[in-house]
Amino acid sequence: MPITAADLLAAARDDADRTVDLRRRLHRTPETGLHLPRTQATVLEGLAGLPVEVTTGTSTTSVVGVLRGARPGPTYLLRADMDALPVHEDTGLPFASEVPGAMHACGHDLHTAMLLGAARLLAERRDEIAGQVVLMLQPGEEGFHGARYMLEEGLLDAVPEAPVVGAFALHVFANQPGGVVSVRPGPMMAAADHWEVTVRGRGGHASMPHAAADPVPVAAEIVLALQTMVTRRAPVFDPAVVTVANLAAGSTDNVIPDTAYLQGTIRTLSPERRADVVASVRRVATHVAAAHDMEVEFVHRQGYPVTDNDPAVADRVLAVAGELVGPERSVLAAEPLMGAEDFAYVLQRVPGAMAFLGACPAGVEPDAAAGNHSNLVVFDEDVLPAGAALHAAMALDALGA
Numbered sequence: 001m002p003i004t005a006a007d008l009l010a011a012a013r014d015d016a017d018r019t020v021d022l023r024r025r026l027h028r029t030p031e032t033g034l035h036l037p038r039t040q041a042t043v044l045e046g047l048a049g050l051p052v053e054v055t056t057g058t059s060t061t062s063v064v065g066v067l068r069g070a071r072p073g074p075t076y077l078l079r080a081d082m083d084a085l086p087v088h089e090d091t092g093l094p095f096a097s098e099v100p101g102a103m104h105a106c107g108h109d110l111h112t113a114m115l116l117g118a119a120r121l122l123a124e125r126r127d128e129i130a131g132q133v134v135l136m137l138q139p140g141e142e143g144f145h146g147a148r149y150m151l152e153e154g155l156l157d158a159v160p161e162a163p164v165v166g167a168f169a170l171h172v173f174a175n176q177p178g179g180v181v182s183v184r185p186g187p188m189m190a191a192a193d194h195w196e197v198t199v200r201g202r203g204g205h206a207s208m209p210h211a212a213a214d215p216v217p218v219a220a221e222i223v224l225a226l227q228t229m230v231t232r233r234a235p236v237f238d239p240a241v242v243t244v245a246n247l248a249a250g251s252t253d254n255v256i257p258d259t260a261y262l263q264g265t266i267r268t269l270s271p272e273r274r275a276d277v278v279a280s281v282r283r284v285a286t287h288v289a290a291a292h293d294m295e296v297e298f299v300h301r302q303g304y305p306v307t308d309n310d311p312a313v314a315d316r317v318l319a320v321a322g323e324l325v326g327p328e329r330s331v332l333a334a335e336p337l338m339g340a341e342d343f344a345y346v347l348q349r350v351p352g353a354m355a356f357l358g359a360c361p362a363g364v365e366p367d368a369a370a371g372n373h374s375n376l377v378v379f380d381e382d383v384l385p386a387g388a389a390l391h392a393a394m395a396l397d398a399l400g401a
């Protein structure tokens, strides 16, 4: 008997207590970075008893589960991230973080709980599955490239005879309308690059700048020249953001410092724009300094690439979510988010999509809600069944059930 969206959502709702319970356990004991031993133990406990073959990472505390359908077929990947942020929680929730200075402020606890909920739904429906589902549970999403480690350890070959052919991930947002799924073809999130510039001048007495080489006005000129570069060089339909987030020089009022320091971020939505803007930041800084007979040191660190949704998969997300939560709650995202996401590495290798799930608490205006990464952010747990059902439904859709 074919599985209907209504059945799947009803089953996820019946199972909601377990999903909420797991989410709260994770929420109480957040861990950050690539090594999450407690979180990993909780996840392994959650998978125990399910027909899922489990392997754990060697370089990180990642978890990979393989659920085999009743018949052979392709392999589809569902992903959740498990790491928290170095934020001190101030929500006052009864299940608030018990770890000072760490908080699940980006909803990764919800992601993990929803994926394990999906595993339970799929385990009960193995007869309808032709193929395998890989459950990807990664640490280190918040800037630690956790997905890359998993790919290097052979994530996509978790089923040796049937490599992963498609992938899906969900991200909750506390300031998007509760229960609304959104997705778009192409860029869903931006590429992020870190840069630093040190302007090398020559220190001296503040009363005699001609006898020194003052890096401070040069740094100021670089800040403004970067903004001019962005507006004159990046096409409006292939945009870029360059932010100088940190500017530091000197220590007192009567000394010209030796150096001035700037650092910031570059956000772009295409590989071409990314390469051009990184090169342009370096060129502008170097040549503005050269105009004043000074030199710069430039440092560039690559962050995550563009999270690029496959158009066909994005279409399937809209259709599947439409059946599950209603077409009015399954919407085309008007624009990408300029944040970055390391699921991008998976999408560089296989076609797939990341969708957003609004989790603004009932009775709160999304615009007024504390956003992800805030010490006050609250996510609506009522969205958990829909998220678990959507993961399961995407896998069932791909595996021809």
Ligand SMILES: [Zn+2]
Pocket: 106, 107, 108, 141, 171
């Ligand atoms: Zn996140």
